[in-house]
Amino acid sequence: MTHQRSTGYLRRTALLALTFFTLFGTEAQKACAQASEPTPQTTVLAARTSKFAPSTDLAIGFNGELTDGRTVTTTKNTQSGTELNQVTQDATPAVGGFAAFHQSFTRWLGYNVHFGYTRFSEQWSNGWQFIPNSTTTLPASSSFAAGPLRTSVYDLSVASVIEGPRTRRFNTFAQVGGGGLFFNPANNQVGATQQIRPTLVFGVGANFKITAHLAFRAEYRGLFYKSPDFNDSAIVPGVTSASGLPITRLFTVTNTPALSLVYHFGRTTAASTRPSAVTTHTDDR
Numbered sequence: 001m002t003h004q005r006s007t008g009y010l011r012r013t014a015l016l017a018l019t020f021f022t023l024f025g026t027e028a029q030k031a032c033a034q035a036s037e038p039t040p041q042t043t044v045l046a047a048r049t050s051k052f053a054p055s056t057d058l059a060i061g062f063n064g065e066l067t068d069g070r071t072v073t074t075t076k077n078t079q080s081g082t083e084l085n086q087v088t089q090d091a092t093p094a095v096g097g098f099a100a101f102h103q104s105f106t107r108w109l110g111y112n113v114h115f116g117y118t119r120f121s122e123q124w125s126n127g128w129q130f131i132p133n134s135t136t137t138l139p140a141s142s143s144f145a146a147g148p149l150r151t152s153v154y155d156l157s158v159a160s161v162i163e164g165p166r167t168r169r170f171n172t173f174a175q176v177g178g179g180g181l182f183f184n185p186a187n188n189q190v191g192a193t194q195q196i197r198p199t200l201v202f203g204v205g206a207n208f209k210i211t212a213h214l215a216f217r218a219e220y221r222g223l224f225y226k227s228p229d230f231n232d233s234a235i236v237p238g239v240t241s242a243s244g245l246p247i248t249r250l251f252t253v254t255n256t257p258a259l260s261l262v263y264h265f266g267r268t269t270a271a272s273t274r275p276s277a278v279t280t281h282t283d284d285r
Contacts, residue, residue, distance in 0.1 A: 053266075055110075059100040059217055061260025065118050065153075067091035070227075070250040081132035087125070089227055089248045092148075094120035098155070098258065108163045112175065114201075114221075116155035116256075119186065121148040122227070126246035147245045149192060149230070154182040155223070157201045169209040175221075177201045183228040192230035199225040207262060215262040223254040 069090035076083040096118025104110035125146035132138045157179025164172035181199050185192040205219025229247050 054104050055264060056103045056266065057101075057215075057262050057264045059102070059260040059262040060098075061217070061258055062095060062097050063116065063118075063221070063256045063258035065091070065094040065096055065120055066255040066257075067120075068253045068255070070248075070252055072248075072250065080136040080138050081130055084127075084129045084131070086127045087246065087248050088123075089250045089252065090123045091252075091254070092121045092123065094118045096153075096155075096256075098260070100260070102161065104161075104163070110161040110163070111177075112159055112161055114155065114157045114159070114179070117153070118155075119150070119152050121150045123148045124246045124248055145246045149245060149247075150186040151228075151230075152184045152186050154184070155199075156180055156182070157199065159201050159203075170206065172204070172206045174204045175202065181223065181225055181228075183230065185230055195228045195230050197225045197228055199223045205258075213264045215264065217258075217260045217262050219258050219260075221256045221258060223256065224251070225254075226251050 067090065069088065071086065071088045073084070073086045076085070096116055098114060098116030100112050100114045102110060102112040123146070125144070127142070127144045129142040130138070130140060132140055157177055159175040159177025159179075161173050161175045164174060166172065178201055179199055181197045183195045183197065185194070201221060201223060203219055203221035205217060208216045208218075210216060227248060227250050229249050
């Protein structure tokens, strides 16, 4: 009798357990299915970022040419006295024109090719003075020479471009590269010939978008190079030359602020990320 009661108890317990797990499993499957589907009338804000597409543009504009002047003074003591020598090197301010081709590799990196033309005058001067001491009978003496040389300058350079912060209509950039300055004497000065000077290019700038294809660009370019001597074979720096000018060979920097109109080729993409509302619907279950 006791054995039959125990058997009936075990059967009822097993049946209750099977019923519980069956109901629990069914409810768990329903919960998982509901969790994997969007809720009814749910609005989801998703960030939509346009895919990057390489851009190509051409800029045409004008620039100023402001070259830093250099002055070097030397002193030489001799048995007869002291010699003072001062040379200066400068260039007149000028305005030139240019064209620049730019292409981007990635959203943050690209390159540009720049070609420009301008005309200005290289200017030099040399002052020399001898101050005798008390032990010599030589008289005090001095001399001074100065003169300009008009030259045409062609600027050809290639630079890497690093894109900076940007907004929907405004973006900034920096550039660094190198190239050559081609100096061509404009007045056929005796003893002066064409010359090429390697140059280091650096600068920063910004673009302002006007339309989908047009933009306005403002930038600064710096050119670091050695002043030309125009291959004057008879030159003694700062003293004499075949051209009769006190030509020097000093390193200098030409500052070139520039304004240009930019045309973008092909299809343009948005410069910023814009949120968009996406609404999904599900059927009531």
